[in-house]
Amino acid sequence: MALKTVIFYGSVRTARQGIRAARFIRRACEERGHDVTLVDPMEVNLPLLDRMYKEYGPGEAPENLQRLADVILPADAFVIVSGEYNHNVPPALSNLLDHFLDEYFWRPSAIVCYSAGAFGGVRAMIALRSMLAEMGMSSIPSILPIPRVQAAFDEDGQPTDPKTRPRADRFLEELEWYAHALKAQREKDPRR
Numbered sequence: 001m002a003l004k005t006v007i008f009y010g011s012v013r014t015a016r017q018g019i020r021a022a023r024f025i026r027r028a029c030e031e032r033g034h035d036v037t038l039v040d041p042m043e044v045n046l047p048l049l050d051r052m053y054k055e056y057g058p059g060e061a062p063e064n065l066q067r068l069a070d071v072i073l074p075a076d077a078f079v080i081v082s083g084e085y086n087h088n089v090p091p092a093l094s095n096l097l098d099h100f101l102d103e104y105f106w107r108p109s110a111i112v113c114y115s116a117g118a119f120g121g122v123r124a125m126i127a128l129r130s131m132l133a134e135m136g137m138s139s140i141p142s143i144l145p146i147p148r149v150q151a152a153f154d155e156d157g158q159p160t161d162p163k164t165r166p167r168a169d170r171f172l173e174e175l176e177w178y179a180h181a182l183k184a185q186r187e188k189d190p191r192r
């Protein structure tokens with residue numbers, strides 16, 4: 001059965017660039033047969049965190065939060081597409097992720113990081129790794145850094161560097177291994 005993969009992207013800036021990286025990885029996942037949902041905070045439109053999803057009683061969560069929970073709960077894998085703001089995780093991304101916790105448990109994550117400069121957002125990736133571990137969706141060893149994100153994709157969203165797609169395929173192959181392994185274990189020993 002197709003892996004259910006949820007991609008989180010975390011910028012709400014009018015001039016945001018990382019959305020192209022998010023759409024690129026969505027397409028790569030789709031082409032590899034995943035059943036994919038891209039979560040865009042601009043569309044989900046959650047407020048700054050007040051109550052986490054788990055703090056609402058059954059049927060009481062706001063509609064947008066419930067819709068997001070309905071996507072997260074059955075997921076097999078998460079891909080987090082993170083920019084780098086002041087060497088750290090963009091606040092719209094941590095706000096989005098912070099609305100949930102237990103709902104992520106027992107699934108792997110994989111980090112696509114990017115920035116305007118040469119380092120591809122790897123400093124934010126280091127901070128993000130410990131957040132994801134705390135959230136019960138530890139990240140796989142490989143990362144997919146995208147330097148100079150503003151020039152990394154053409155008008156059609158295709159990568160301008162021909163090495164990007166094969167790198168993405170190796171990265172996603174690794175995520176798939178972990179996702180299948182944890183899915184098999186969840187089936188043997190369900191945790192919720």
Ligand SMILES: Cc1cc2nc3c(=O)[nH]c(=O)nc-3n(C[C@H](O)[C@H](O)[C@H](O)COP(=O)(O)O)c2cc1C
Pocket residue numbers: 011012013015016017018019083084085086087088114115116117119121149
């Ligand atoms: C508040 C802010 C802080 C930033 N800090 C960094 C940084 O620490 N390192 C870096 O490489 N780029 C930094 N940048 C540049 C971003 O890498 C670049 O603007 C990128 O496109 C941001 O992602 P977004 O367009 O998806 O919002 C920063 C940008 C903003 C808006």
